Amino acid sequence: MTTAMRDVPRSGNRNERQGAAIVVGASLAGLMTALALSHAGVDVTMLERSAAAPRARKGAALGGVSEGLLSRITRSRHSRAGSTPLSSVAPGVQSWMAVHARLREAVGADPYIELRPHTLVRSVDQDADSAWVITSDQQTFRGDVVIGADGHRSVVRASVAPDKPDATFAGYLIWLGLTNESSLASSRRLPRDVDILSGDEDYLLGYPLPGPDGSVTPGSRQVGWAWYDANHNDLLRETGSVVGNVVHRSLTSADIPEATFRELADKAKNLWPSPWREAILDCIERRAVIGTPIAEYVPDKLVNGRLALVGDAAHVPTPMTGSGFSASLHDAESIAAAVSEAMGATPMAQALRGYERERLHSVRSMVQSGQQFSRSFASAAA
Template sequence: MNDDRPLHVLIAGGGLAGLATAQGLLRSGHTVEVFERDVDLDRKQGYYLHFNAIGGEALRRVLPDDLFELYLETSRESYDRPESIVLDNQFNELSSRPHMGPPNTGPRAHTGVHRRTLRQVLSGRLGDRLHVGAPVVSYDQDADGVTVTLADGRTARGDVLVGADGIRSAVRGQLFPDVPVVATGIKGIGVYGRTPLTPELDELMPDILNQGVLMAVDRKGSRLLIATFRPRRAADEAAAEIAPDVHLDPESGYVMISCSVTPGTVVPPTREWTAETPGLMQESMLAAVEGWHPAAQALVAGMDPDSIFMIPFGFIEPKESWEPSRVTIVGDAAHGMLPTLGMGANLSLNDAALLVEQLDRVARGEAQLIEAIGGYEQQMRETAYPILRMTLDHDKNFGGGGLAKASQEPATS
C-alpha cells in the first residue's frame, strides 16, 4: 500500500481511549469508525476520575481547541494540595504523597472530571461515525487492511484496527490469547456510589475532603474512598457557550465514595443484583463507619441508592513484546490495572495521543504503517507497564504507607 495518505481506522470500543483516538485522528484528517458495545454512553463505570498532566495534556494533543476548553471548564475546581492523602476515621491526616506525573500547574491545573461528561465531550461531533450497540467480536487482517466482524454479523473494512474495548477486550483476546485477566479485589473498596453536595453536607465536611481523592481508614480494616466533585462550570451551560453543537447533560456537584461493608456481607456480582441490593449495601456501609467522623456517616447515609454499583476489579498480565501488525490496543485493553494510583484513565488518554502521533507520521510519509504502530506500542509499554506493576502492591499506594500506619497504631481507650 502507499502509506503516504490519510488512514481509515476502525476502533473497537467507545470508552475514553477509543473516543480520544477517534478525535485525534479526525483532527489530523484521517477517517474513523467507532464500534461501541453499549446502546448508549450511560453504563455505570464510575463517576469521578482523577486527572494529572499525563491525561490532561494528552487531551490537549487530540482534541480541537474548543472541545479541550470544554473539558477544562467542566472539570473540577482546583485544589490546594496535589497529593494522595490518607486520613484516620476522624479525618485527621495520617500521610500524604505527591501525585504521579509531570508538573501540573497554571491557572487551571488538571484535576478531575465527571466520567460521563468527559465521554460526551469526547463523542462530540462523531455523529454517525460512532456505532452504538455494535461490538466487534473478531477480525481478519491481510496485507492490505483489516476486516472486523460485529456481533450482528455485519463487517467493516479499514487500514488499522484499534482495540479499545476494555480489560476483557475481544480484540486483545484474539491478538494475544495467552494474556490472562486476573480478577482481584481491593480490600475495602469495590462498591461505589455518589452523594449529592448539599449545604448541610458542606457544613459537616472538613476542608481536607476537598483536596482531591482521599482514603480514610480505621484500625478495624474499614476504608472510605472520598472524591469531591465541584465543577468549574455547569456542564450544559459551558457547552452552550463554548461548543453549542455538543450536548452535555447537566451535572451538579457530588461526592463519589466507595466504602467498606461489614465482615460477612456478601457483595453479589452485578448480574445478581436486585432492587434491594443497593439498600442492603448502604446499610452495611453505614454499620462499617459507625463511630467515624459525622461527615463520613452523612456521606454514606446520603448516597443516592440508584447510584450504587460494584466494580469487579482486575488487571492483565502484561506481554513484554510482540511483532506489530495492523491491529493494536490502547487503554485497558493494553494495560488494564487496579485503580489505586488513579492512573488508568490518564494512561489511556496518553495511549490515544501517542498512537495518533505515530499514525500521523504515516500520513505524512515519514514512516511505514507497521513501523509506526510498533513505535507506538513500544512507547506505550515503556510508559504504562511500570505503573501497572506498581498498582499491584496496592496497599502501599494510598499516600505512602498511611494504611499500614493506621493498622499498626495501638488502639486507645
C-alpha cells in the same frame, strides 16, 4: 447468512486525509484515540456495543484532568456545520461522566469520525493489506488498522495476545456512590481535591465534584466516594460478577442484599468521619450504590500486525494508581503518530511496533506499581 463488507470511507479532501482506522469501543480511551487519529488526518469509524450515551457511573471520578488537557485532545481544525462550542470543565476532580460527555461532544462535532452505537464486535482479523472486524449481525468493517479500546474485557485483545487474553481479578471491589452536597447536614468543609482515609482493613477516597450543571459553588456541588473493600468477594462470585479469576460485571443495587446494605451502613458509622459518613449513608438509604470488582492486566504486547490496543484493553491498573486517564491519553497520541507514519513509507506493522516500544515499558510499570497495593490490601483482609 451473507456477510456485508464495509470499507471505511475516506472523507474530506484527499490531499488532507490519509488512511482509515477502526476503533472498537467508545469509552474514554476510544474517544481520545479517535480524536487523535482524526487530528492526524486519519478517518475513523468507531464501533460501540452500548448506546452512544453510557449509563451513569455513580461516583466514578478522575483526578488530574484539566481544561488544558482536554483542550489538547479535543482541539480541531474542522467541525460539523452547526456544531456548538464544546462545554468546559471546572478545576479539580472531575466526574467520569463529565469527561466522557466532553470527549463525546468533540467526536460528534468531527466530520471525519463516525460513531456507530449498538454494534457488538465478535471477531477481529487481518491480512497483509488491511484489518477488519466482524459484528454480531455479520457486518464487516475494514480499514488500514483496527485499534481495541474496548476495556478490560477486550475482544480485540484476544487477537493481539491470544496467550494472555484476560485481565484478572485483583481480590477486592470498590463501592461507589454520589450524592448532592446540599443533602448533607455536616458543616465540615469539603477538601479541594481528594481525601484518602484508612480504617481497619479498608480505604476510602472522598472527593467534591461539580454539580450536574457544572457548578462548583459550595452547596451546589456533588460528593463522590469510593470505598475499597476486600471482604465481599464471596458476593461477587455468588452473583457472577467474578467468574473464576475474571471480572464480568459490576454489582448493581439490585444485586446487593439488604443484609449487605445494613452491614455497610453500620460499618460506615464506625469507620468514616463526616462528611463522608453522611454521604455514604445517604447513598445507602437511596440504594444508590454500585460495587465494582477491580481487574488488573500487565501487558506483554500491545500490537500484532495491524491490530493494536489502547487504554484498559492494553493495560488495566488499580484505580489507586490514579494514572488510567493520563496513560490512555498518551496511548492515543502515540498510536495516532504511529498510524500517521504508516500512511507514508513505513509499513503499518513496523509503525505500530514503534508505538509498542514507546508505551510498553511505561504501562507495565504503572500496572505493576498498583499490584503492590492490591496484593497487600487483598492479603490483609484474607
